[in-house]
Amino acid sequence: MQTSGKPISASGSFRRWGYLHDGHLSLISASRGHCDVTVVSIFVNPTQFGPNEDLSRYPRDFARDEALCRSAGVSIIFAPSAEEMYPAQFETFVEPGELAKPLCGDFRRGHFRGVATVVCKLFNMVQPDAAYFGQKDFQQCAVIRRMTVDLNLPIEIVTVPTVREPDGLAMSSRNRYLSPEERGRSLAISRGLFAASQEFASGERETSTLIALARTHLQRVDRLQYLELVDAGTLRIAESPLRYPAVLCVAAYVGSTRLIDNVVLT
Numbered sequence: 424m425q426t427s428g429k430p431i432s433a434s435g436s437f438r439r440w441g442y443l444h445d446g447h448l449s450l451i452s453a454s455r456g457h458c459d460v461t462v463v464s465i466f467v468n469p470t471q472f473g474p475n476e477d478l479s480r481y482p483r484d485f486a487r488d489e490a491l492c493r494s495a496g497v498s499i500i501f502a503p504s505a506e507e508m509y510p511a512q513f514e515t516f517v518e519p520g521e522l523a524k525p526l527c528g529d530f531r532r533g534h535f536r537g538v539a540t541v542v543c544k545l546f547n548m549v550q551p552d553a554a555y556f557g558q559k560d561f562q563q564c565a566v567i568r569r570m571t572v573d574l575n576l577p578i579e580i581v582t583v584p585t586v587r588e589p590d591g592l593a594m595s596s597r598n599r600y601l602s603p604e605e606r607g608r609s610l611a612i613s614r615g616l617f618a619a620s621q622e623f624a625s626g627e628r629e630t631s632t633l634i635a636l637a638r639t640h641l642q643r644v645d646r647l648q649y650l651e652l653v654d655a656g657t658l659r660i661a662e663s664p665l666r667y668p669a670v671l672c673v674a675a676y677v678g679s680t681r682l683i684d685n686v687v688l689t
Contacts, residue, residue, distance in 0.1 A: 446586040446594040450555040471537030615640030628664035644675040
């Protein structure tokens, strides 16, 4: 399938859900800039949703997604059914290790097991040379990169910077759940992260100071699930003062919508 020595790529997360936005399109653009063939998978993966999560109402609009992919120059859209991915008597899963335990893994038990399994299956089905993922899902990127190395999968994992709305809100398919009032309050997430990032850029290295600064903005959310400053490589709680690249990660509820975001401090 290679036409001029460039790799084949699956653009976006290989378990790409649905209801694409400009963040996904940035992954497609990155792929097309480096690869001859860009494949996008559109699949709402049931095994990564918990029993009380939003699987049934997660945004879906295949016709819209298909049109966006075609206009962005995607070569192939891979949209398997749940029955194709998980046929009767399916029982084999990929079990990620320590990287899957903190942060989202602490609150969404089994989530990264579903992520790792479906991504591994999609990698095997499509056989790409490179796969593009968004930095907003920093922990997911870490889990998939570790899985790729551990299982000797010959695939380059490329992380693409988070794409944001003009006011700073990280793009997410779940943003459409937000009411106008909730949309305004959701800006507390990125503002808290940016405030800590700016303080870091000014020379602050005490983790407690950076976290406290972010937390002052996050008082506008309805429920803060976690706000953690972790080592960028291990995702363990970062030591103070910071000496290595770290990531400030947050998960919070605005109304009934769970949003995640992060900034990398290097």
